Amino acid sequence: MSRTGFVLSPWPWRSAAYLLSGAVCGAVALVGIVTTGVVGGALAIVLVGLPLLVLTALAGIPVARLERRRLRLVDQDPAPGRYAAPAATGLRAWLTTRLRERTTWRELGHALLFAGLLWPVDALAITVGLLFPLSVAATPLLLATAGDGQETKVLKQWTVTTWPAAFAVAALGLALLAVGAYVLGLTAGARAELTRLLIAPRDGDLGAKVVELTRSRARLVDAFEAERRRIERDLHDGAQQRLVALTMTLGLARLDAPPGPLADQLAKAHGEAGRALAELRELIHGIHPQVLADYGLEAAVADAADRSPIPVDVALELPGRLPRPIEAAAYFVVCEALSNIAKHSEATHAVVTGGHHDGRLHVRVRDDGRGGADATAGTGLTGLADRVAVLDGRLSLSSPPAGPTLLSVEFPCEPCGPSDHCA
Numbered sequence: 001m002s003r004t005g006f007v008l009s010p011w012p013w014r015s016a017a018y019l020l021s022g023a024v025c026g027a028v029a030l031v032g033i034v035t036t037g038v039v040g041g042a043l044a045i046v047l048v049g050l051p052l053l054v055l056t057a058l059a060g061i062p063v064a065r066l067e068r069r070r071l072r073l074v075d076q077d078p079a080p081g082r083y084a085a086p087a088a089t090g091l092r093a094w095l096t097t098r099l100r101e102r103t104t105w106r107e108l109g110h111a112l113l114f115a116g117l118l119w120p121v122d123a124l125a126i127t128v129g130l131l132f133p134l135s136v137a138a139t140p141l142l143l144a145t146a147g148d149g150q151e152t153k154v155l156k157q158w159t160v161t162t163w164p165a166a167f168a169v170a171a172l173g174l175a176l177l178a179v180g181a182y183v184l185g186l187t188a189g190a191r192a193e194l195t196r197l198l199i200a201p202r203d204g205d206l207g208a209k210v211v212e213l214t215r216s217r218a219r220l221v222d223a224f225e226a227e228r229r230r231i232e233r234d235l236h237d238g239a240q241q242r243l244v245a246l247t248m249t250l251g252l253a254r255l256d257a258p259p260g261p262l263a264d265q266l267a268k269a270h271g272e273a274g275r276a277l278a279e280l281r282e283l284i285h286g287i288h289p290q291v292l293a294d295y296g297l298e299a300a301v302a303d304a305a306d307r308s309p310i311p312v313d314v315a316l317e318l319p320g321r322l323p324r325p326i327e328a329a330a331y332f333v334v335c336e337a338l339s340n341i342a343k344h345s346e347a348t349h350a351v352v353t354g355g356h357h358d359g360r361l362h363v364r365v366r367d368d369g370r371g372g373a374d375a376t377a378g379t380g381l382t383g384l385a386d387r388v389a390v391l392d393g394r395l396s397l398s399s400p401p402a403g404p405t406l407l408s409v410e411f412p413c414e415p416c417g418p419s420d421h422c423a
Contacts, residue, residue: 011074012181015188016130018073019122022191025066026119033059033115058098060107063114064199071200075192079200110198118191125187129180137173140166240280247273289331296320297327301334301352308338312350316363319356320415329391330363330409333384337365337407340381345369345405361411371403381407 006012036056043049068079084101086093098104135155142152143166151161160166250270257263292300298316305312321327334352341347347369354363385395393411 006185007178007181012184014073015181015184016126018070018188019126019184019191021070021073022114022122023119023126025063025070026114026122029059029063029111030115030119033111054095054099057108058095058104060104060109060111061098063111064107067110067114067195067199071192071195074188075196079196081200107199110195113198118194121187122191125184129183129187130177133173133177133180135173137170137177139169139173240277243273243277243280247277292327292331297322297330300327300331304331304335304338305352308350309342310347310350312338312352315351315353317355318361318415322356322361322413322415325391326361326393326411326413329384329387329393330361330411333381333388333395333407333409334363334365336381336384340373341365341367341369341405344373345371345403347403347405356413356415359412359414361413363409365407367403367405369403369405370401371399371405372401373397373399373405 033056036052036059040049040052040056044053065081068081071079081103083103084097086097132155139152139154139160140163143149143160143163146152151159152166153159154169158169160169247270250266250273254263254266254270257266289300289303291303296318298314298318301316302314305314322330338350338352341350345367347367350365350367352363352365354361356362381395381397388395388409388411391411393409395407395409397405397407399405
């Protein structure tokens with residue numbers, strides 16, 4: 001509207017069409033809602049009126065659908081409706097879903113506001129911004145037709161008897177029509193924003209995108225965990241078994257070979273195969289330990305503590321198995337923490353504690369090292385923090401200089417039941 005060509009653009013007429021159609025549709029909606037509500041209420045005693053009352057409650061849906069179409073006149077942004085999909089097919093499931101969702105009642109509130117208050121505002125804006133200026137601008141035409149060239153009244157208030165006065169009033173009408181174009185644009189814009197706020201808020205798109213992004217990140221985590229388990233199984237059942245067979249074959253060949261250079265080479269090859277097997281087993285354990293899949297987080301953390309080069313006490317009490325992504329994320333946080341303690345902290349002792357209470361899993365790793373740890377300094381915790389955040393968890397690190405260092409992580413979750421297939 002700030003552009004100089006607004007008055008000559010199609011937007012004033014689009015605004016007028018929006019307000020004029022709003023006045024007509026609002027009057028029709030008022031008649032329909034009042035009729036179905038009154039008749040349904042009167043007949044509700046004999047149960048015949050109950051369907052009419054249901055129709056009254058659902059009146060906001062067709063009104064909102066029509067309003068979304070009318071919004072295209074003055075608002076180029078799409079305003080899609082967002083309704084929950086029924087759990088089953090059929091009219092009963094559709095009615096149950098519609099009557100339970102918040103959107104239906106918000107749209108009913110908009111329909112009542114539209115039918116009771118907004119359409120008179122539309123009609124008033126059309127009258128003041130368009131009809132009055134057009135009536136004033138048409139004074140010469142009215143003088144020539146209805147007034148027989150003698151006299152005519154402007155807005156039924158002022159009498160015009162001469163042609164110069166008629167053309168002067170017409171010029172005034174054109175000026176008022178230009179001002180009215182801005183009145184129509186402002187009113188239509190305000191009406192459109194109010195309508196969008198009630199039935200199609202702009203932040204609804206952002207909210208839907210955030211929800212979908214959160215769900216997609218959760219799906220990626222699940223797919224990532226499934227892929228880790230697949231790789232672990234393939235390595236365990238494929239390459240590891242072949243290395244075991246190769247190590248046994250080399251060992252038997254070493255026993256059968258006579259002393260000499262050949263026996264020495266077989267012994268060297270047998271040793272290399274053993275070391276490769278050990279490294280492969282460690283790699284498989286780092287990808288996804290079988291103990292975590294088979295026995296859960298408590299056993300996996302205890303196994304990680306046993307393999308730590310520094311003494312680690314474990315006091316982790318859980319009510320049972322937890323969802324797989326939660327167990328995996330908590331386990332790798334503990335493993336990363338123990339690895340950092342062994343590499344950087346100069347600690348002599350570490351403790352892993354935690355449990356499940358108030359619907360959350362809490363795990364804490366504490367050491368007696370020199371402190372000063374920084375999660376952003378390439379310790380590997382940054383990626384784990386992102387992984388924890390995907391699961392709506394929270395990771396915190398406290399590591400003042402001179403220690404001690406405390407790493408805490410918590411996840412919202414519930415223990416798995418017998419039918420949840422967490423294992």
